[in-house]
Amino acid sequence: MPVTLLGASEIRSLAADLDVTPTKKLGQNFVVDANTVRKIVQVARVVEGDRVVEVGPGLGSLTLAILERGASVTAVEIDHRLAERLPATARAHGVPDGALTVVDADALRVTALPGDPTVLVANLPYNVSVPVLLHFLETFPQLQRGVVMVQAEVGERLAAPPGSKVYGAPSVKAAWYGRWRLAGTVSRQVFWPVPNVDSVLVAFERNADARGTEEERRSTFRIVDAAFQQRRKMLRQALSASLGDSASASAVLEAAGVAPTARGEELSVEDFLRIARVL
Template sequence: MPVTLLGAAEIRALAADLDVTPTKKLGQNFVVDANTVRKIVQAATVTASDRVVEVGPGLGSLTLAILETGASVTAVEIDHRLAARLPATAELHGVPPGALTVVDADALRVRTIPGDPKVLVANLPYNVSVPVLLHFLETFPGIERGVVMVQAEVGERLAAAPGSKTYGSPSAKAAWYGPWRLTGTVSRQVFWPVPNVDSVLVGFSRDRQPRGSEQERRRTFAVIDAAFGQRRKMLRQALSGLLGGSAASASVVLESAGVSPTARGEQLSIDDFQGIAKAAPTSLGR
């Protein structure tokens, strides 16, 4: 039989049966609108041949929408009650055996995922959205693309270009893996409970060729952290502790990387940050 989706009344009934009250601690806001979860899946261009990983499936509304396409899903859920109930919900709604795998774990600690997923689709908890994304991109190089729903401010940062007001450390680190784009907005009224923030959909695709080695990534991210840790300062000052201990020594490294010592972090692209890391002392990032 075809996969059917959860309705608002059924979601509330499921939560009551499990004695689950959405908590701010876990960033839980459940989507109760079928059109919205289908919109997310369409934005991610999920097809029947895709292997998808979902973070924070909750009661399963987005999970079922992904499975409706015929794709296979590995869902990572930190709440033991929700993780235990999800397979039964899927079976009740027409999901064929073997299409869903549930991993009962903290997404920030997961190091392996069954099924070698290529696509990430998720309604990410607001409080850990950026750390989860960066962890999954770092840990699972097989993930090629994805769409996530996040708080509007977070999504705008992830997709921001150098020089914009919202460009910051998350923007630069996300760009290490490939391009990001805003793909849609989501009304706060489709959530239960209704959050006090707006949400957006953010899409990404991983570059076909890795930008650099893991050591290069760590070194580059160390430069990014230092640059935005004191974002109001010029780079020669913000990076002085990282690049030789003085503004003068930092200026030498910056100039050798083709970056103005008087620039600020928000003006630099990921290429610039990587260039600084390559020109930096060998001790950086260890």
């Protein structure tokens, strides 16, 4: 029996049955268009045998599209009602036993994933998309690639290169782990309820080798946060509080081969790592 997908009317019926009203607090906007979830799975290059983790499966529309490809899914869902119902929905749509594992938990607190997934595919809640992404990349080094649907503004930041107007701390931290690119736009009309923001797909591939040690990552991220808290200031000023004073900051920056008069938005993740290593 082939896996079948959810339609818009069935999604609304499921929600009514569970007494689920999509909430802004949980960032819930359910995708009700089968073509859109298939597009996400296609962009993510999901193939038979892949082990996929999905964050926030909701009622299961994207989940079923991943399972339709013959992949296995570990789905992390914070809403207990949705987590409890998802296996029954999967069975009713032809998903074979063992292909879906549901983790009833807050994605920001998950530290272990059954099935050892290597691919991340998710329609991420808008309010926690960056923290969830960074948590998963830090906690699960086996994740090699993925595609996430996020608010357009967030996606543009994640994929932004140094010097871009939207380049910021999320851009640098994401780049620590790998390469990011915008991979498509998504119409507001495919969601229920219809959000008041645009959405994009962002694809990533993890670096083949670790960029640095865990201690270096933490140190680099602290410097990144300090640099972008006062992004209009030169680095010697933006980092003066954390490095003692402006003169000390200038000395560290020069030793790292970075101009003290540069601003955070001009630096690549490699530049920030060099500063961390000087420290």
